[in-house]
Amino acid sequence: GESVGLHLPTLSVQEGDNSIINCAYSNSASDYFIWYKQESGKGPQFIIDIRSNMDKRQGQRVTVLLNKTVKHLSLQIAATQPGDSAVYFCAENLGNTPLVFGKGTRLSVIA
Amino acid sequence: SAVISQKPSRDICQRGTSLTIQCQVDSQVTMMFWYRQQPGQSLTLIATANQGSEATYESGFVIDKFPISRPNLTFSTLTVSNMSPEDSSIYLCSGKAGGLQYFGPGTRLTVL
Numbered sequence: 001g002e003s004v005g006l007h008l009p010t011l012s013v014q015e016g017d018n019s020i021i022n023c024a025y026s027n028s029a030s031d032y033f034i035w036y037k038q039e040s041g042k043g044p045q046f047i048i049d050i051r052s053n054m055d056k057r058q059g060q061r062v063t064v065l066l067n068k069t070v071k072h073l074s075l076q077i078a079a080t081q082p083g084d085s086a087v088y089f090c091a092e093n094l095g096n097t098p099l100v101f102g103k104g105t106r107l108s109v110i111a
Numbered sequence: 112s113a114v115i116s117q118k119p120s121r122d123i124c125q126r127g128t129s130l131t132i133q134c135q136v137d138s139q140v141t142m143m144f145w146y147r148q149q150p151g152q153s154l155t156l157i158a159t160a161n162q163g164s165e166a167t168y169e170s171g172f173v174i175d176k177f178p179i180s181r182p183n184l185t186f187s188t189l190t191v192s193n194m195s196p197e198d199s200s201i202y203l204c205s206g207k208a209g210g211l212q213y214f215g216p217g218t219r220l221t222v223l
Contacts, residue, residue, distance in 0.1 A: 008151055034212070043115070043203055043214035044154070089153060091212075098144045098205075099212050101154040 023090035134204030
């Protein structure tokens with residue numbers, strides 16, 4: 001991933017293509033991971049989660065992959081639609097502690 | 112699930128003044144949190160709001176600057192005190208229920 005500064009990394013994809021958004025997490029002890037979608041002017045919305053005892057989980061059009069060896073998460077969106085345009089954040093959690101958010105990626109869908 | 116609302120949704124304030132942001136959850140949540148999101152950046156945790164006791168602040172955030180109340184299981188307030196332009200940001204309330212963490216729509220604060 002890129003250094004964020006004032007600018008989020010941006011991923012541009014053609015409508016109908018698949019999108020892959022990557023995230024590196026920081027705490028090897030984290031046992032729960034979530035992907036959130038944040039549209040302009042709104043708070044983050046839950047997309048999909050995965051526990052550390054799994055390496056893949058599928059939802060409707062979305063798949064999350066977890067690689068604990070390299071502390072890496074990815075979110076795959078199938079058949080990307082204009083409504084998928086948003087900022088996507090991964091978040092990690094350990095027990096009852098609050099979520100710690102990754103840097104975020106802006107997904108831009110080209111119609 | 113939990114639906115979280117915040118008031119105000121946005122405000123423009125003069126430096127040196129204070130603003131209190133209210134957060135209301137439509138159901139009981141076990142934990143409530145306040146985050147800050149600066150333009151184009153990720154969410155940073157300010158503090159965990161504890162019911163009936165002092166909030167637990169993260170490194171870099173202090174009670175004098177960001178006093179927080181949580182009088183019951185569904186309501187919390189965050190005050191941004193003695194504001195400066197550097198406090199311009201989106202402030203987000205969050206609640207944890209059933210293992211999931213939900214977010215309010217945010218309060219967009221601009222300090223002149």
